[in-house]
Amino acid sequence: MNLFFAKKKEKTTPKDAIINLRETLTMLEKRELHIQGKIDHELKIARTNATSNRRVALLALKRKKLYDNQLEKMSGTRMTIEAQAMSIEAANVNLETMKAMERGAEAMKHIHKDLNIDKVDQTMEDIREQMDLANEVSDAISQPQLFGAEMDEDELEAELEELEQEELDKQLLNSGRVPVSLPKLPPQTVAARSPTAQPLSQPQPQRNTRPVVEHVDEDDELAELRESMGMAAM
Structure with missing residues (x-):
């Protein structure tokens, strides 16, 4: 061996x-x-x-x-x-x-081993849902909120016109002249008297105006103000 x-x-x-x-x-x-x-x-x-x-x-x-x-x-x-x-x-x-x-x-x-097509589809669906939710939240946040305060557009317009009149009165007082209040005109009348507006085929009814101040200088000032506001001289 x-x-x-x-x-x-x-x-x-x-x-x-x-x-x-x-x-x-x-x-x-x-x-x-x-x-x-x-x-x-x-x-x-x-x-x-x-x-x-x-x-x-x-x-x-x-x-x-x-x-x-x-x-x-x-x-x-x-x-x-x-x-x-x-x-x-x-x-x-x-x-x-x-x-x-x-x-x-x-x-x-x-x-x-722990990954299949069903899990992939479910994951992609979850991602899409979360993206949609994020977009909805973003849209909701970006919307302006007044938190219960209601705004009247006509009231705001009237207040704005008063502020404009006060500003004009201050300018006239600073210049040493008597302030003249401008009459409020309907929108149709203002548009008709605009320099770019077409002449009306029918005569417009005469509107009521306040008494004109007798001074010539005040008439000139009123004409300048009307022209700056886009209205033809009376």
Whole structure:
């Protein structure tokens, strides 16, 4: 019974195999340079003794021929090793690529383990609902609120006209002249007396006006005020 077990052969990795082949190629290159040197040396001997000693020259050519054959075989070996190294490199690249793709597939399986199309649709529906709600809230906030205060447009217009009349009276008082109150005209009459309005086909009824102040300067001032307000002079 054999008590000694043979040592298990270690598995060669692609990287180790490529390194070993590259080292072999380096050794063959050095060997080729050495043989090429011997070929050059034998050729030199043959040329030197070609005319003086034909026997020595012939032996030198024979040795050169042997070295040539050896160099040719070594070149073929180099080509084979280089092709093998390239094949191993390509196979190793394919192997690493497949490993990376397998890891990617495992990662995708892990991601999609708790994810399906129903959950995606539900999530997108929730997002749409929340976006619609956000838009509604934004619209509601942006609406102006008076908080129970009711506004009468006619009343505001009347108040504005009083303020305008007060301002005109102040301007007249500052100028040293008697203030003149302008009569309120209906909108239709103001539009009819506007410089851009077309002449009416029918005569308009005469409106009631306050007594005109007897001073000529006040009439001129009244005409200027009417003109600034877009009304034709009476």
